[in-house]
Amino acid sequence: MTAFVTLEDVSHAYGGDTSAPAVEGLSISINEGEFAAVVGPSGCGKSTLMKLATGLQFPFKGKVRIAGEAVDKPLKIAGMAFQAPTLLPWRTTLENLLLPLEIVQPHRSEMRRKRHEFVARAENLLTSVGLRDQGGKFPWELSGGMQQRTSLCRALIHEPKLLMLDEPFGALDAFTREELWCVIRDLQAARKITVCLVTHDLREAVFLADRVFVMSARPGRIVVERKIDIPRPRDLDVTFTPAFQDIVHELRSHIVKTRR
Amino acid sequence: MKNRSLAITLSPWLYTLALFAIWEASVWIFSIPVFFLPPPSTIAVAIYDYWPAIYRNSLITLWATLVGFGLAVGFGLLLGLVIGWSRSIYAGLYPLMIGFNAIPKVAVVPILVLWFGIGFVPAVLTAFLISFFPIVVNVATGLATIEPELEDVLKALGASKLDIMRKVGIPRTLPYFFGSLKVAITLAFVGTVISESVASNNGIGNLMLQAQAQFQVPLIFAGLIALAVEGIVMYWLMAVLEKRMTGWAQRSGFAQN
Ligand SMILES: Nc1ncnc2c1ncn2[C@@H]1O[C@H](COP(=O)(O)OP(=O)(O)OP(=O)(O)O)[C@@H](O)[C@H]1O
Ligand SMILES: [Mg+2]
Numbered sequence A: 001m002t003a004f005v006t007l008e009d010v011s012h013a014y015g016g017d018t019s020a021p022a023v024e025g026l027s028i029s030i031n032e033g034e035f036a037a038v039v040g041p042s043g044c045g046k047s048t049l050m051k052l053a054t055g056l057q058f059p060f061k062g063k064v065r066i067a068g069e070a071v072d073k074p075l076k077i078a079g080m081a082f083q084a085p086t087l088l089p090w091r092t093t094l095e096n097l098l099l100p101l102e103i104v105q106p107h108r109s110e111m112r113r114k115r116h117e118f119v120a121r122a123e124n125l126l127t128s129v130g131l132r133d134q135g136g137k138f139p140w141e142l143s144g145g146m147q148q149r150t151s152l153c154r155a156l157i158h159e160p161k162l163l164m165l166d167e168p169f170g171a172l173d174a175f176t177r178e179e180l181w182c183v184i185r186d187l188q189a190a191r192k193i194t195v196c197l198v199t200h201d202l203r204e205a206v207f208l209a210d211r212v213f214v215m216s217a218r219p220g221r222i223v224v225e226r227k228i229d230i231p232r233p234r235d236l237d238v239t240f241t242p243a244f245q246d247i248v249h250e251l252r253s254h255i256v257k258t259r260r
Numbered sequence B: 001m002k003n004r005s006l007a008i009t010l011s012p013w014l015y016t017l018a019l020f021a022i023w024e025a026s027v028w029i030f031s032i033p034v035f036f037l038p039p040p041s042t043i044a045v046a047i048y049d050y051w052p053a054i055y056r057n058s059l060i061t062l063w064a065t066l067v068g069f070g071l072a073v074g075f076g077l078l079l080g081l082v083i084g085w086s087r088s089i090y091a092g093l094y095p096l097m098i099g100f101n102a103i104p105k106v107a108v109v110p111i112l113v114l115w116f117g118i119g120f121v122p123a124v125l126t127a128f129l130i131s132f133f134p135i136v137v138n139v140a141t142g143l144a145t146i147e148p149e150l151e152d153v154l155k156a157l158g159a160s161k162l163d164i165m166r167k168v169g170i171p172r173t174l175p176y177f178f179g180s181l182k183v184a185i186t187l188a189f190v191g192t193v194i195s196e197s198v199a200s201n202n203g204i205g206n207l208m209l210q211a212q213a214q215f216q217v218p219l220i221f222a223g224l225i226a227l228a229v230e231g232i233v234m235y236w237l238m239a240v241l242e243k244r245m246t247g248w249a250q251r252s253g254f255a256q257n
Helices: A046-053 A093-102 A107-128 A144-156 A174-191 A202-208 A236-240 A242-259 B002-029 B040-049 B051-085 B087-102 B109-116 B120-144 B148-155 B161-199 B203-213 B217-245
Strands: A003-012 A023-031 A035-039 A061-066 A078-081 A162-166 A194-198 A211-215 A222-227
Touching: A003 A046, A003 A194, A023 A035, A023 A046, A023 A061, A023 A194, A023 A222, A035 A046, A035 A202, A046 A061, A046 A162, A046 A194, A078 A144, A078 B148, A093 A107, A093 A144, A107 A144, A107 A174, A144 A162, A144 A174, A174 A194, A174 A202, A174 A236, A194 A202, A202 A236, A202 A242, A211 A242, A222 A242, A236 A242, B002 B040, B040 B051, B040 B217, B051 B087, B051 B120, B051 B161, B051 B203, B051 B217, B087 B120, B109 B120, B109 B161, B120 B161, B148 B161, B161 B203, B161 B217, B203 B217
Parallel strands: A035 A194, A035 A211, A078 A162, A162 A194
Antiparallel strands: A003 A023, A003 A061, A211 A222
């Protein structure tokens, strides 16, 4: 196991190093192919952690490395999805999916030549999240859950090595959410991508992750690291077992402690 | 449903007719003298009598307005993109533009006359000066309000600033841009007429000034009507254009019934 994402003793403040830091002394290491989940109280710096790891923000102290290399500009290999689907309303669902391919090299220069292939790839991806034949619709013609699936597909279309998910299921109902857990679980298993998932839902974290990291209140840092050794492939039924519930309870008590 | 949409298509005409009817009636009832407020029927006669002059001058005004408006669109779009592109250019230029916009354009006309003489050129330039500001502001606003999350998604793919501008900035600015055209075209008419009534031998503005000097009150009002018609037609064209280009941005049912 090699470390893929590493943050070492990182501190970051949005208003420069004189203002109150959002994260302080934050260290985390995520292995290649690992599924990591980050939980913590609201405003503790989880989204900030994501931005630091992808080079969208730079810390005033500490080091950020991806695949052994220091991050000094935005990554080119990351797929991201947020709580809001952030799709472009003037593009159809399919065209929204193609957007990353219009930007990331080498696909970008191949866009013209391989367009058919790319469209087929996008359609496959849509099918895999249960959106078969919906590509021609505009995002605003889709339900919230369908938009969120599209947003996930967009994060995956260019086959990123690193997938960053910031509460991507937060706005969904419980059933759709569980359905998408399985989608993400299968995609990660099939492609062995490294995933970093920020969530408020402890069941979600335990069900999906290999390791769960608990952050302290602002300024955030990692206070607990919990390995989840429930064997894979995991089925939704596993969430009703006592062993699973115990882990959820344990994490919950850690968070309660950080809030005090 | 069908009746309803028919009613909506007809209602502008009905309201206009009603306005003229009330106007006509008021003039008769209160026996307002023609040299104070002529009734629509008298104005219609004036339009008929002076049709060649009204037609010729309307075209001149329209042409000056369109040229000034065209300049404003090109220049406004360019400046808006530049201002939306860079925070420092924005900070530097914005106060200047606000100051400039606060200057009454009628005060600028003498300077334009000094530089370019009277006639077509100052009319075009006044139309341009008065109408480019809303375009700049709207384009710059559209660019400045890109959702940060969307920007992050693209940046994490390695998108350059130019990429973000092309894929997101410009498309999402289009509704703002086309919306501003409706405001700009009507302002452009105002600019042209201001300049024509101060410094020209042609155009509706000049026609109205001359009619005033000769105390031909119905002709003054005929000029006003000609301007109003031109303004409505151009506004309507811009609205159609807006709808055509940015249908995706107008999906709210809020203003549709
Ligand atoms: N763009 C910004 N400018 C200034 N301060 C910010 C900015 N973004 C976040 N912060 C501050 O940094 C802290 C951490 O924010 P962050 O968004 O990382 O929290 P979070 O853990 O993701 O919270 P939540 O769970 O509610 O999404 C917060 O206290 C917030 O006020
Ligand atoms: Mg957050």
